[in-house]
Amino acid sequence: MGRAPCCDKANVKKGPWSPEEDATLKAYIEKHGTGGNWIALPQKIGLRRCGKSCRLRWLNYLRPNIKHGGFSEEEDNIICSFYMSIGSRWSIIAGQLPGRTDNDIKNYWNTRLKKKLLGRQRKQQQVQQSRRTASFKQGMIKRSENIANFINIPAGFDNQNPYDLPELPVVPVTNYQTHNPQLIKDQASIKNMLINLGGRFSHDSDTNNTSFQYPIDILSTSSSDQQFYQSSINVLSCTSAANNNNYSQFPGTHCDASNGTGGSSSPTMFHGLNDQNNNLQVDHLHPLSELEIYDNNFAHQHQQLGGFYYQATTETLNNGSTAGTSTASAESEISWGDINSLVYSTQMVAGYETSCPQAVTVPPGLPTVFAESTLLGLK
DNA sequence: AACGAACTCAACCGCCAAATG
DNA sequence: TCATTTGGCGGTTGAGTTCGT
Numbered sequence: 439m440g441r442a443p444c445c446d447k448a449n450v451k452k453g454p455w456s457p458e459e460d461a462t463l464k465a466y467i468e469k470h471g472t473g474g475n476w477i478a479l480p481q482k483i484g485l486r487r488c489g490k491s492c493r494l495r496w497l498n499y500l501r502p503n504i505k506h507g508g509f510s511e512e513e514d515n516i517i518c519s520f521y522m523s524i525g526s527r528w529s530i531i532a533g534q535l536p537g538r539t540d541n542d543i544k545n546y547w548n549t550r551l552k553k554k555l556l557g558r559q560r561k562q563q564q565v566q567q568s569r570r571t572a573s574f575k576q577g578m579i580k581r582s583e584n585i586a587n588f589i590n591i592p593a594g595f596d597n598q599n600p601y602d603l604p605e606l607p608v609v610p611v612t613n614y615q616t617h618n619p620q621l622i623k624d625q626a627s628i629k630n631m632l633i634n635l636g637g638r639f640s641h642d643s644d645t646n647n648t649s650f651q652y653p654i655d656i657l658s659t660s661s662s663d664q665q666f667y668q669s670s671i672n673v674l675s676c677t678s679a680a681n682n683n684n685y686s687q688f689p690g691t692h693c694d695a696s697n698g699t700g701g702s703s704s705p706t707m708f709h710g711l712n713d714q715n716n717n718l719q720v721d722h723l724h725p726l727s728e729l730e731i732y733d734n735n736f737a738h739q740h741q742q743l744g745g746f747y748y749q750a751t752t753e754t755l756n757n758g759s760t761a762g763t764s765t766a767s768a769e770s771e772i773s774w775g776d777i778n779s780l781v782y783s784t785q786m787v788a789g790y791e792t793s794c795p796q797a798v799t800v801p802p803g804l805p806t807v808f809a810e811s812t813l814l815g816l817k
Numbered sequence: 818a819a820c821g822a823a824c825t826c827a828a829c830c831g832c833c834a835a836a837t838g
Numbered sequence: 839t840c841a842t843t844t845g846g847c848g849g850t851t852g853a854g855t856t857c858g859t
Contacts, residue, residue, distance in 0.1 A: 452828080452829075453829095454853085454854095455828090475844080475845095476844080477844065488829090489844085490829085490844095490845085491828075491829080493846085495828085497846095498827075499827080506826095526848065526849085527847090529848085540846095540848085541826080541828085541848095545825070545827085546826095548825095548826095549825060549826075550825090
C-alpha cells in the first residue's frame with residue numbers, strides 16, 4: 439500500500455492559479471511566513487489548494503526577485519557547465535543563478551538550451567566530416583601520384599579522380615556515456631568536454647600535477663564560448679574542491695559558493711588577441727591561468743602534424759586571422775559537445791599531445807581521462 | 818482564415834530523504 | 839528502531855500559444 443496523499447485530492451482545486459489565490463497566498467506568506475508547514479497552510483488561509491501546490495506556486499512564481507525568461511549568454515554557459523558536471527540537479531544549478539528557479543531552468547534546458555547545443559554539435563560534426571573527407575582524398579591523390587612514379591598504373595585507373603580511391607575509413611570514436619557511465623556526472627565529463635574541444639590534460643610526473651592546456655581554438659572563438667570554457671573550468675575546480683579535501687581550488691580561481699558564479703565574470707579573459715603584425719597576443723592574463731602567448735608559428739608547427747588535427751587547425755587559423763575582432767556570436771563553429779552522448783573526437787586530442795604548452799594547473803587526484811582517449815592508438 | 822504541428826511553461830505526480838514522534 | 843509526516847526534487851503532462859502551410 440502506498441503512502442497516504444498529502445491532501446484530500448477530491449477537495450482541492452487544480453490547474454492554473456487565479457489572481458485572487460495568488461494575492462491571498464502572497465499576502466499571508468509576506469505577513470506570517472509559511473509557518474513551517476505547507477500542508478496546513480492552505481487550510482489556514484482558506485485556499486482549496488494542496489500544500490505542495492502552494493509551496494510550488496510561492497517558490498516558482500510569487501516569491502520576490504524571481505526572474506522569468508530572458509536568459510543571458512552567461513547564464514546559458516553556467517547552466518551548461520553545471521549540467522556537464524552534475525547532470526540534471528536543477529535545484530543546485532538554480533542556486534548558482536540568483537532569481538532563477540529550478541523549474542524555470544529545467545524548462546529552459548529542455549525546450550531551448552539542449553536543442554541549441556545539439557544543433558551546434560551536428561553542425562560541427564558535418565563540418566569536420568566534410569573536411570576529413572576532402573583532406574583524406576587530397577592526400578590519397580598525392581600518394582597515388584608518388585606511387586605512379588614507381589609502378590605501372592593499371593589501365594583505366596584515374597589517379598586524379600578522388601572517387602577512384604579507397605573509401606575514407608571510419609574513424610573510431612569513444613562514447614563515454616556508454617563505456618564509462620560513472621564518469622558522466624563528475625568532473626571527468628568536463629575534462630572530456632574540454633578535451634573534445636581541443637584542450638589537453640597532461641600529467642606532470644615531477645609535480646604530481648595534471649595540467650590543462652587551452653586549445654588555440656579558444657583564442658579565436660567567440661567571447662560566449664570563451665565564457666563557456668571559463669565556466670567549465672570553474673565548475674571543474676568547484677567539483678574538484680568538493681571531491682578532494684586536500685585541494686581547495688585552482689590557484690587564483692574564484693569559486694564562490696554563495697553566488698556560485700565561479701569566476702564567470704571574466705570578460706577580459708582573452709583580450710587583445712591580435713597585435714599589429716596579426717600575431718595572436720594575450721595582453722590580459724586571467725588570474726586563472728598562466729596562459730602562454732600563442733602566435734601563428736604555433737599553428738604552423740601543427741600543420742606538420744597532418745591528419746585530422748591539421749584540418750581542425752586550418753579552420754582555426756582561418757578564424758584566427760580575425761580573432762581580435764571576434765564577437766559574441768550566437769552560433770559559433772566551435773562545438774560545445776553533444777551534451778547527452780558526449781562522443782569524443784580522440785584524434786583531436788592526439789594532435790595536441792606533443793605540442794601544446796602547459797597552462798593551467800589542475801589539482802592532483804583528477805582522473806586522467808586523456809590517457810584513455812589515446813588507447814585507440816590514433817596518435 | 819483555418820488548421821495542424823510544434824513549442825512553451827505552469828503545474829502536477831510520485832519518489833526519496835529528513836524530520837518527527 | 840520503526841512508522842509516519844513533510845519538504846524537496848526531477849520527470850512528466852497538458853493547456854495555451856505561436857508558427858508554418
